Amino acid sequence: MSISLNEPFILGSERDLIAEALAGGTSGNGVFTNRCQDHLQKSLGVPRVLLTTSCTSALEMATILTGVGPGDEVILPSFTFSSTANAVVLRNAVPVFVDIRPDTLNIDERLIEAAITPKTKAIIVVHYAGVACNMDSILSLADRYSLPVIEDAAQAFGSSYKGRPLGTFGTLGCLSFHETKNVISGEGGALIVNDESLIDRAEIIWEKGTDRLKFKRGVVSKYEWVDVGSSFLPNEITAAFLYAQLEGAPAITSRRRAIWDRYHAGLAALERQGLLMRPSVPIDCEGNGHIYFILAPDRQTKERWLKVFSVADVGAVSHYVPLHSAPAGRRFGITRGSMSITDDTFDRLIRLPMHARLSDEEVDIVLRMIEELVGQSAIALP
Ligand SMILES: *Cc1c(COP(=O)(O)O)cnc(C)c1O
Numbered sequence: 001m002s003i004s005l006n007e008p009f010i011l012g013s014e015r016d017l018i019a020e021a022l023a024g025g026t027s028g029n030g031v032f033t034n035r036c037q038d039h040l041q042k043s044l045g046v047p048r049v050l051l052t053t054s055c056t057s058a059l060e061m062a063t064i065l066t067g068v069g070p071g072d073e074v075i076l077p078s079f080t081f082s083s084t085a086n087a088v089v090l091r092n093a094v095p096v097f098v099d100i101r102p103d104t105l106n107i108d109e110r111l112i113e114a115a116i117t118p119k120t121k122a123i124i125v126v127h128y129a130g131v132a133c134n135m136d137s138i139l140s141l142a143d144r145y146s147l148p149v150i151e152d153a154a155q156a157f158g159s160s161y162k163g164r165p166l167g168t169f170g171t172l173g174c175l176s177f178h179e180t181k182n183v184i185s186g187e188g189g190a191l192i193v194n195d196e197s198l199i200d201r202a203e204i205i206w207e208k209g210t211d212r213l214k215f216k217r218g219v220v221s222k223y224e225w226v227d228v229g230s231s232f233l234p235n236e237i238t239a240a241f242l243y244a245q246l247e248g249a250p251a252i253t254s255r256r257r258a259i260w261d262r263y264h265a266g267l268a269a270l271e272r273q274g275l276l277m278r279p280s281v282p283i284d285c286e287g288n289g290h291i292y293f294i295l296a297p298d299r300q301t302k303e304r305w306l307k308v309f310s311v312a313d314v315g316a317v318s319h320y321v322p323l324h325s326a327p328a329g330r331r332f333g334i335t336r337g338s339m340s341i342t343d344d345t346f347d348r349l350i351r352l353p354m355h356a357r358l359s360d361e362e363v364d365i366v367l368r369m370i371e372e373l374v375g376q377s378a379i380a381l382p
Helices: 014-024 031-044 055-065 082-089 109-115 135-144 196-206 212-216 236-266 268-272 299-311 327-332 340-348 360-375
Strands: 048-052 073-077 094-098 120-126 149-152 172-176 189-193 292-295 349-352
Touching: 014 031, 014 236, 031 048, 031 189, 031 236, 048 055, 048 196, 048 236, 055 082, 055 120, 055 149, 055 172, 055 189, 055 196, 073 082, 082 094, 082 120, 082 327, 094 109, 094 327, 109 135, 120 135, 135 149, 189 196, 196 212, 236 268, 236 292, 236 360, 268 360, 299 340, 299 349, 299 360, 340 349
Parallel strands: 073 094, 073 120, 120 149, 149 172
Antiparallel strands: 048 189, 172 189, 292 349
């Protein structure tokens, strides 16, 4: 028996649409790209979405668009993927790491203000595991200091905060369609442009710094190099893959939520007994079942449990060596305030198998393994 951490969910309809793309021209910004963008603009209720080759590219576009430059500081959590910070470092700016909340593991909104200096240029928030940051507090603080907010919503497609999709709150939002996410195109992403005043420039940066889009629309008679930019847009094969997945997204999300709920119900008693901790989702947040994690009592116990899972061929893993303690984080970044929750989370967090092909029986096998593990665990939570 083997239970994997993650498996891509291929619907079957991808094949036909990819064949259609092959027949119709495969370079970027064609029929399927536009279909995906229209779909996302409608479903998210936003003025402009641009497909990108990855969420990493979308984050890089976002730091260019918000004017992050040499010596500037950008506030972000340390408990995230390298791409969130690379987008800052590539602008020769400094990532300023702030601690996370112990419940959602998202940036602690109460610690952001103390990290702001005259050099602060933007705030990047990450919706870990597809559960929203406290956007009301973050947006009102950002507003008081006139700072743009970039949402790294890589894990959050299909999630909402107070009924509105994540990625639509900040100045800009960034989605990932990487194979390990809920809805996929192999590699892929999107930039959500919520601030209409940034649309023109976003389109130019997206098209290698040219006004090619204006030319295609017949607004200008030739296109030329007008600004910085790069090769941020995906090919049509990727967009065709994504379009099929977008159509299947509601079904994928609902299956993942059901698995998430099954883990959560199955572990409630163990949490009550103080043997482990479960994720905590604030009432104004609806998740997308992207990640289910548990927090072991301490690092030693986590490592012992991970070993047992690994021997049993169950894909349970830890997550994120905190960026502030990673080699590049120490070289490029700075911390403001204590990082104790971030460090403690890395010490204790275990992600459990989570994907839309996981059966109820497999979830129950994992649950029974955890019951056995905590039965053997001498140390309870404080
Ligand atoms: C996956 C992920 C990314 C990177 O997404 P890609 O599409 O692979 O570039 C960035 N940030 C977070 C929080 C992620 O989980």
